[in-house]
Amino acid sequence: MVKQERLLVTEIPGPRSVELLARTRQAVARGVGITLPVFVEQAGGGILVDVDGNHLIDFGSGIAVTNVGNSAERVVAAVQEQVARFTHTCFMVTPYDGYVAVCEALNRLTPGDHEKRSILLNSGAEAVENAVKIARVHTGRDAVVVFDHGYHGRTNLTMAMTAKNMPYKDGFGPFAPEVYRVPTSYPFREPLTGAEAAARAVGQIEKYVGASNVACVVIEPIHGEGGFVAPAEGFLPAIADWCRENGVVFVADEIQTGFGRTGDLFACSHEGVVPDLITLAKGIAGGLPLAAVTGRAEIMDSVHVSGLGGTYGGNPVACAAALAAIATLEELDLPARAREIESLMLPALEELATRHPSIGDIRGRGAMIAIELVDDALATNPTATAAKTPNAAATAAIAKACHAEGLVVLTAGTYGNVLRFLPPLVIPHDLLREGLEILGKSFDSVLS
Incomplete structure (x- = not known):
């Protein structure tokens, strides 16, 4: 079983992942996109281990695939x-x-x-x-x-x-x-x-x-x-x-x-x-x-x-x-686990929204939760139509900051302005909380 803790031993991506990315560009058609170019060699629970030995917290589950955890x-x-x-x-x-x-x-x-x-x-x-x-x-x-x-x-x-x-x-x-x-x-x-x-x-x-x-x-x-x-x-x-x-x-x-x-x-x-x-x-x-x-x-x-x-x-x-x-x-009883994840995530995200008016909406159910980001200069005036202007640039920057700290998050949305969270349903609560702390720090670093 993979140890359920975040560990960063190199920059993200690390040198071996960078080498593999170079090979990828020579071998794989460029139309195949990559969200975070760290190459995984082992995974379990809520952790992905890359070829450089970094342990990353997984808030993506391979796009909602590994609900029961990786290599269950x-x-x-x-x-x-x-x-x-x-x-x-x-x-x-x-x-x-x-x-x-x-x-x-x-x-x-x-x-x-x-x-x-x-x-x-x-x-x-x-x-x-x-x-x-x-x-x-x-x-x-x-x-x-x-x-x-x-x-x-x-x-x-x-x-x-x-x-x-x-x-x-x-x-x-x-x-x-x-x-x-x-x-x-x-x-x-x-x-x-x-x-x-x-x-x-x-x-x-x-x-x-x-x-x-x-x-x-x-x-x-x-x-x-x-x-x-x-x-x-x-x-x-x-x-x-x-x-x-x-x-x-x-x-x-x-x-x-x-x-x-x-x-x-x-x-x-x-x-x-x-x-x-x-x-x-x-x-x-x-x-x-x-x-x-x-x-x-x-x-x-x-x-x-x-x-x-x-x-x-x-x-x-x-x-x-x-x-x-x-x-x-x-x-x-993983549906119950999903409800527990929701009960932990929503209060943390709602607290984050009090500090960052660019968070226009927090939504979802269970372990399928998202934040929609809007223009923070306009979000303080909710009566204005422009207050809901999508902020795709901030969304991408926050995702990048999370990745650098070893938290795998995904973006989504018709306007590209949604951060979506899909942790494995078996993720330990302490790992979930640590991921939310990283998310908060990433918001602070990008938007403050």
Whole structure:
């Protein structure tokens, strides 16, 4: 087990990481971005150890992937055992019970007591694409409705579904047709109630698309890359109700919010929303690539035989990891751990906001928390429209200061002005507190 303490023995990045970065630039296409160029050689709990021996506090979890911690004991053991037995056969050729067991677990864990079916895939984008395919076959309709600030992936269809142009879409068109975007609920930037925001979105769908043309509505219960935007209460239930009334498939994209991250097993449970289909990935398998679509049996089974699948989908090693990760999540009650993280983070961030008026908003749930930064000279006058001017420069500078002190943080947001925090759900409390202290000092050094 990696020792759970921060330790800096070189500058960040250190000399060996700098050497590896030079090799990276000669070998890896430049389109692959790197947030913090420290090369990791070991990780566990809430710590990343780089090749120079630095121990960094992890507030990123590989973008909400290592919810159960890096190299979790059960996951490691399950992977080692499965690798020794076999690594691949392709479930569509000669199946294996691990795939079935993961589907059974997802059918049990996801919201709703209706009969369900699941399919296993490789990535979140692939899960979203398959959810759309299934919805189109089931409804016989073409249109897909998504929301401002949403992110759904980097394939052609999911780029069309994603709101933000740069860096995800710029220059990659033309994109898949029949994708329509409507306004979401963004409480910090808009005064609408959840019901009002839902009525606005529904009005645009009915006016510009037509309910009878819509196959599915796809939404993140909390927008991830869009800046951890949690909608106003009542927004998601109202959208789900409209879908049900109009024969539209309601798809919850829980790729970043799932598996305990928000303090519930799944974020849509916060308001009791039961999706028709739910897309899953990231935290599903303790760091191994796996994704899924789970949903109502009558919808999932509407697709013809062999219409769904993929060579690597539900790889046996990833399935073994997923079963171990789910067992760990349940044994340790990681949703409760996420709520504990929230109870520690929010007071510290609220205190920080009293010192720095550039903190315009603190939001999120569980261990999915964010700060939105605005122009501090204007933030003191909250009645002014300009008071919410995004401050991307300060956001980048604070992230850089955190990195230099051994705290891994991520940025996000349509305007690039959100610091997002995704610590592993198993992070020790003292390490979490130390990370928050570093964050506070970074704010002080950049903005004071």
